[in-house]
Amino acid sequence: MGDQTFQSAVAGAVRAELARAKKKPSELVNVLGLTRPTIYGRMSGAYPFTTAELEKVAAFIGITAHEIMLSAALAERFGTDRPLGVAPLSAPSRDTWSQPRGSFRRRRLS
Numbered sequence: 001m002g003d004q005t006f007q008s009a010v011a012g013a014v015r016a017e018l019a020r021a022k023k024k025p026s027e028l029v030n031v032l033g034l035t036r037p038t039i040y041g042r043m044s045g046a047y048p049f050t051t052a053e054l055e056k057v058a059a060f061i062g063i064t065a066h067e068i069m070l071s072a073a074l075a076e077r078f079g080t081d082r083p084l085g086v087a088p089l090s091a092p093s094r095d096t097w098s099q100p101r102g103s104f105r106r107r108r109l110s
Contacts, residue, residue: 006072008045013071014057015043021061031060 018025028039032053041047049057051065058065 007048009072009075010049010054010068011043011045012075013068014049014054016071016075017058017061017063017068023061028057028060031056 015025018028025039025043026036028034029036032039034042034053038047042049042053054065054068058068
């Protein structure tokens, strides 16, 4: 489990928990005492949340920091790329040089 991957999973868990609590990320400006760009950097996973920041976010949402970390661990374990049981759609394999049906009709030479 890489640090960058888990960092992104924690950021995703914070976004998910904020959404469940019907809170906006911009409301964290007053809670954390950070600037909006810094908070959005944390929310995107570009920069890690500190333990103190996670504690404050969790208290603001009404859960514990442990629950945020569990949510991140589950997201990383099961993956967040696509819903479970849904296979990605792929284009039907087809020859790139094939012509549409009926395009081989010969023209009459007049």
